[in-house]
Amino acid sequence: MLQCRGLRFSQNYLALYGGAPVRLLNAQTAWRFSRLYASATKDTTSDQQQKLIYEIRTYQKENMTIPWYILAAQYRMTINSIKQILAQDDARIRAQKELSMRVTQRAEQLYDKDRGRCDWETVANEFGKPLKQCLALYDTSFSTIVARSRPKITDWPVEDIEMIRSFIVKHLDSITSDNLRLASVYMNVRHDDCISINSLFNRPKVTAELHEAIKQCRDNAKDNGIKWTESETTRIREILKEHYKPGSIRLAIKVATAEFADKPKIKVMTKVSSTRNELYLKPSKHNEAKMRRLVETHGEDWVRIGVEMRITANQAQNLWRKCAQLHITTPAWTEDEVEILRKCIKNGIGSSKASRLVGTKLIANCANMMQRLRKSEQTGRLNLHRSQWSSADKTRLMVLVSASDSRTIDWAHISKELGREINACRLMYPILNRENNNRLLRYTDATNAEARRQYEQRSEIDWAQASQAVGLSERECLEICQFDVGKTRWIYDPDTFSWDTANKMTGFIKANYPSPTPVNYRAVSNYMWVDINDCIHMAMLLRGEIEWTDKISARIAELRSQGMKFKDISRQLSPNLHENKVSAFYRNKINQKLYSPISDENKQLIRRLLDKHAETMPFKKLAPFIVGRLTSGSKNTYMSRIASYAASHPVYKARLEKAGKTNVVNQLSADTTSVQRLAEELDLPSVLLRYFHRKAKKHIYQNKWTHNETEQLISYVQSNTPPYNWNLFSTQLGSKSGLQSYNKCTYLKEQGKL
Known part of the structure; x- marks a missing residue:
């Protein structure tokens, strides 16, 4: 053994670092070996430890054997030291999970139903930790608290808006998605809704001065228009002839932008694109003569013609079609051509295909004539000069719109029924809807007071009595009442689920909001006296739908590992969820991993x-x-x-x-x-x-169904018995495929219209 400055070295260590057996060393050489040995055996830094732990966790995640000897040689540590570091990290993770569980349980105990959120300041004081750390420790997967849904700005009370604004200013250093997740936990609001409300905070308030400044900037931009001289346009043409490739204009734009650096880049790009269209894609006399010569030589070999014309095959075909139309168009419209356009309008065919069917008119000519035909067709039964709406017309408009699907309102059918233009009906509906909402808002305070009075007297509310006291219908009282003290929770549990309660809710929805009328879940919540978010969630489950979250995915994987069938798993998640949806979601997750x-x-x-x-x-x-x-x-x-x-x-x-x-x-x-x-x-x-x-x-085939096409489909279904020959019906209709007809029939049955 050799000792130097408090360190003992065996001959084996010295041989390892010297490369040969060492018997005798002087003090200077021993000191050098002591420095080398100390640097090789000292403790690793925290960054090295984190890297080591991450590598071990990767092996554990992939269910692979941990190569202890390779890690020991790589990090210059003993195997026992590595296992000790890993044990310390395991202990840290367990302590973190225990603390997270305690914080989550305490937050549930301090949940305030009236405010709809937890008292996080008290939680932070009890645990002696910063508020942000407590929010980060909160685990939603172990909590029964349901985050509130507030997709619109009108859903946010003024008090909550000020509270989330002050929280963001006081506690968040930067506005990131992870930081806003803490704000969503603090307010007990969905993460997406929290992001939306925060985006509104950053919008500038449009004042009269700002509006005037924007207007001045726009006026200045109009005055400072970029003008191109003849020599500059000629240079653009030369750049295109030298650098333009079929299907790619990037190189030409890059060269032109560098050469015309004094002009805005967007203006140069626009000029290059328009010049390219004029040179190669416009049916000019030069291009027409060249195209005719190439077509006579090569036939309809558009790939070869495109190479000759320096354009793509599709562009060559479109250019030949434009050149051909220049000589077949005629100025006057014949009765046969007009009749073709009438059939196109009836079958929902657009102006592009109508131009090909007519054969002697351009697309723009067909579009103009079709618009004239539609107006002249309506003039016989529509009074275009009517501007005053009677109360009967307004009521009828609201009834017709409510009877339609809110996503696909057939304004043409409503226009025919009311005898007014489509734009007039389309513009009047939001005005009437806003007036109705404003009228109901005036009764909100009276309805809330009546509901509070009845609840304090007998812990329940008679909505028929409330409607008589306020002067509104029972449904309108249910829709505007905001008093929600004492509402119960309704969380799905397969062991305690009652179909009587579910049928009560679905019966109320079908009676008051038949499809396709959108459901007002505030009214449903007041009728059932259940939390509104629970009503929305339970209605989704009863429709056989579910929100596929990571928590649901983990639960499916856990139940599947226990040997449970997909049919039983679906009952654990929802009363009406089909087992095929669960199996498809599970296999999709497996495929993503593979x-x-x-x-x-x-x-x-x-x-x-x-x-x-x-x-x-x-x-x-x-x-x-x-x-x-x-x-x-x-x-x-x-x-x-x-x-x-x-x-x-x-x-x-x-x-x-x-x-x-x-x-x-x-x-x-x-x-x-x-x-x-x-x-x-x-x-x-x-x-x-x-x-x-x-x-x-x-x-x-167009995706959108006209009212006439839908009526023909309904007539076909009612006059025939299953199974239906959809290919025969599509042939008779002429504007929809057999699959589109089948899907439309299925949709109408689901909506209760068949």
């Missing part, structure tokens, strides 16, 4: 192999061939990525153009062949055909 991203090297290799073998090897053999060349990852992930790359590859796009897009669409629409079989015949990826077929169907 998904492995593709590395950049493999992406480049896929593209290289596609470029090399796309023309020579059939795609059915090419995809497995490429997968075999890749080293790691999921086979399904690679196959889908290869198919998506191939769908945008120019070789396969050219094959689709050569096969004829119209012919392909007709074959798929007629159901004479499947997508997979046709893809093998044409040597194309099936993804490309599916995408093209969906895109073509969107142009053929």
Whole structure:
């Protein structure tokens, strides 16, 4: 043994650091070895410890064996020291969880039903910790307190607005999503609603001075318009001819922006784009002559024509269509052409397709004539000069709107029923709705006072008596009453759930808010005398819906690990939730865990192999061939990525153009062949055909149903018996597919209209 400055070294250590057996050393050499040994054996810093713990946790998360010896050599520590650090971290985590549980339980005990939130200041004082730390320790997964929903600014009382504003100013150093999550816990409000209300705090208040300054800036911007000289325009054309590539204008914009640095970038981009359109995409005499020559030479080989014209294949096809329309248009409208437009209006066909059906008019001409036809059609039964609304018309308008789905109000049908223009009905409805709300607000205080008086006398409220005392209907009293003292909680428990209570709520909703009328859950809450958030949540569960949160996901995984079936799990979560939704959500989570991203090297290799073998090897053999060349990852992930790359590859796009897009669409629409079989015949990826077929169907069939189409569907269903032949009905209708007709029928049945 050798001793130097309080450290003892064995010959083995000295041999380790010296590289050879050491028998005798002088004092200076021993001091050097002592410094080296001390630096190698000293305790790790906190950053190193955190890195070490993170690496061990990663091994534990993946259920892998921890390589203790590798970690000991990497961090220059003994295995016992590493295990001691890990034990200390485990103890810290357990203490943190215990403290979090205690804070959560204490917060529930201090929950104030009247205020709708916890007394967090008292919690912080009892635990002797800062308020932010207590809020961060609060665990919503172990709490029964339901966060309040306040999506609109009108849902926030003035007191709560001032409280959250003061909390943000006093306790939050920066406005981040995590910090606002603390504010949402403090106010017991949903996180998204807290973010929305905070965004309103940052909006500037528009004063008369600010409005005048904005107006002045806009006027100055109009006066300082950018003007381009002839020489500058000529230079833009030269840049485009030198740097423009078909389908990509970025390089030309980059060169022009650098050369015209004295002009705003957006103005240069606009000038380059408009000049490009004028040179290559406008049906000028030069472009028309060149297009005619190329079409006579190459036929409808739009890919080759696009290369000659320095545009894409789609742009070449559109340019040829525009050039052809210049010579077929006629100035006057014949009766046959007008009749075609009338049929287009009746079937809901737009001006673009109407122009192709007419064949002798531009899209703009057809749009103008269709608008004139609609107005002349309405003039016979509509008084366009009526501006005064009678009380009967206002009431009828509100009734017609309430009978429609709020998301898809058929204003054309309402216009016909009332004998007024569509815009007049559309503008009058929000005015009447606002007047009705303002009228009800004047009775709010009286309704609250009457409800409080009855509740203090007999702990329940007779709404019929309250409506007589206030002078409103029973439903209106339920909708505007804000008195909610003593309301009970309603949390779903499969053991204690009662269908009698659930049927009472659903019966009230169906009687007062039949579909598609939106439900006023304040009225439901007052009728059931249950917390409004619990009513909203329970109504969602009774509809067979559920909010898929991380807490629900963890519970499903826990019950599944216990061997429980999806049918039983669905009953644990909701009374009406179908087991298929639970199984689909569970398998989707499993697939997300199994998904492995593709590395950049493999992406480049896929593209290289596609470029090399796309023309020579059939795609059915090419995809497995490429997968075999890749080293790691999921086979399904690679196959889908290869198919998506191939769908945008120019070789396969050219094959689709050569096969004829119209012919392909007709074959798929007629159901004479499947997508997979046709893809093998044409040597194309099936993804490309599916995408093209969906895109073509969107142009053929409009998603929106007109009132006339809906009436024909209802008449067909009522005059026939199941099973219905939807393909036959779609052929008779001519403007919707069989699948669209089936989906519309299902929707009407759900809404109670069939």
